[in-house]
Amino acid sequence: MAALSSSKSFVIFTFLFSLLTASSNAQLSPTFYLTRCPLAQTAINAAVLKAVVAERRMAASLIRLHFHDCFVQGCDASVLLDNQATATSERDALQNRGSLRGFEVIESAKATLESLCPGVVSCADILAVAARDASAAVGGPSWIVKLGRRDSTTASRDAAERDLPLFTSTLQEHISNFAAKGLNTRDLVALSGSHTIGQAQCFTFRDRIYSNGSDIDAGFAARRQSTCPATAGNGDSNLAPLDLVTPNLFDNVYFRNLIEKKGLLQSDQVLFSGGSTDSIVREYNSNGLTFRADFARAMIKMGDISPLTGENGIIRRVCTSLN
Structure with missing residues (x-):
């Protein structure tokens, strides 16, 4: 086979180099700022x-x-x-x-x-x-x-x-919503576990605590009613912890709350309502280390959702506005 001319070799090299560069630009890396901004x-x-x-x-x-x-x-x-x-x-x-x-x-x-x-x-x-x-x-x-x-x-x-997601989302809506982002049911339950910390406003859980439904503990509902009036527009922004037991500590108590029908939001309680995610809730409740590992893994996976890399997008000087 005849040797390629130098010009053809240069074209092929340039093409392959561009492919490699495009591929590397599309990849996120923990060391991305190591030399340009080490701190x-x-x-x-x-x-x-x-x-x-x-x-x-x-x-x-x-x-x-x-x-x-x-x-x-x-x-x-x-x-x-x-x-x-x-x-x-x-x-x-x-x-x-x-x-x-x-x-x-x-x-x-x-x-x-x-x-x-x-x-x-x-x-x-x-x-x-x-x-x-x-x-x-x-x-x-x-x-x-x-x-x-x-x-x-x-x-x-x-x-x-x-x-x-909405605070009224059903389990199937959750599953479909997460699947559209490339996340599975295990990711859904693990990421929902972030509600082991934080608070929610009264208007997001009012209907649940006054529903007299079978999926909520009566004592839990009564306690929440003390700071969340039944009338819409009254106390709408009053806050309650998503996890009443350890509201400021990241742990797996959130899952025990769901099993005990003490999920504050309806969109939380649906994760333990006789559906396909019940077994994952039970697993995380019994094994906090598994929950922690899965939460970290799901956060990494979520961070990979359609990032802008390479020449796409910009670096904003102020995050709230455009350059």
């Missing part, structure tokens, strides 16, 4: 710890913020864009309005990183690291965060209202 994770951790020490509840808010980002357009920090940045801010979605928190923690970390290494660390990566550090700060598991996401230039309220 990135240290700076994010400091911001998270400061916020959680000031308010323990913030740990749950930061985990939820990452979840609500990844389920809409992928893990691209679209959830952080405010109304001045986009006409369809996800903050105004029903599932987010008046309840999504932690924006100032992300902005604090971002401001520090912009002074350390301007234009390098994405807001989407800050969200991913902050969720991990928030979990660890309240006794939950830690995990290796893959990095290299870039930030979106768009957001979608419609997509948020379509893709984010």
Whole structure:
């Protein structure tokens, strides 16, 4: 076979190199900032710890913020864009309005990183690291965060209202919703276990505690009624812990609560209601280590949902707005 000409060899080499580069750009890596911003994770951790020490509840808010980002357009920090940045801010979605928190923690970390290494660390990566550090700060598991996401230039309220779970979601709606993001039923139950910390507003559980249904413990319902009036519009924003037993500690008591019919939200209790997820709830209740391992694994998997990498997206200088 005749030797390839030098020009043809160069073309083939260039083509193969471009494929390799495109492939590597599409991959997230724990060492993505190792040389360009080696103190990135240290700076994010400091911001998270400061916020959680000031308010323990913030740990749950930061985990939820990452979840609500990844389920809409992928893990691209679209959830952080405010109304001045986009006409369809996800903050105004029903599932987010008046309840999504932690924006100032992300902005604090971002401001520090912009002074350390301007234009390098994405807001989407800050969200991913902050969720991990928030979990660890309240006794939950830690995990290796893959990095290299870039930030979106768009957001979608419609997509948020379509893709984010509701406090009224049925088990089948949960399963379908998670499956659409590449997550299975085990991921669903594990990630729902983040409700071992955090609080919910009265309007999200009012119907459940006044339903007199067979799927709720009567004593638990009565206790919750003491701070959540039956009349809509009265005390709607009053808070109650999602886990009444250990509300500020990341553990597996949440699953015992479900078995005892003490899930605060209907969307939680459906995980133990005679359906396909009952066995997973029982398993996590009896083995906290398995739950912790599965939660960490599911968070990593969720962080892989449609990230922007390579030349896609931007690195925002301020997370709430476009450059």
